[in-house]
Amino acid sequence: xxxxxxxxxxxxxxxxxxxxxxxxxxxxxxxxxxxxxxxxxxxxxxxxxxxxxxxxxxxxxxxxxxxxxxx
Numbered sequence: 001x002x003x004x005x006x007x008x009x010x011x012x013x014x015x016x017x018x019x020x021x022x023x024x025x026x027x028x029x030x031x032x033x034x035x036x037x038x039x040x041x042x043x044x045x046x047x048x049x050x051x052x053x054x055x056x057x058x059x060x061x062x063x064x065x066x067x068x069x070x071x
Contacts, residue, residue: 001015001016001017001018002014002015002046002048003015003016003031003033003040005040008037013046013048014040014043014046015043015044015046015052015056015057015060016033016035016040016060016064017060017061017066017069019069020033020034020035020064020066021033021034022034035064039063039064042063043060043063044056044059044060044063054070
């Protein structure tokens with residue numbers, strides 16, 4: 001899932017797994033994710049339009065210290 005962090009980190013988008021979503025607030029258009037801002041500010045490189053393959057997905061899970069769902 002691509003997350004736009006422009007409300008606190010202008011112009012950046014990062015990849016996160018939808019399974020990390022804790023809360024969706026539709027009225028405020030906000031999603032709470034089980035990650036801290038420091039981790040989100042130093043993510044693996046993401047380039048818009050580039051397909052996400054297993055290698056890039058593995059990098060995201062490793063960066064955030066999460067166990068991969070495919071293992």
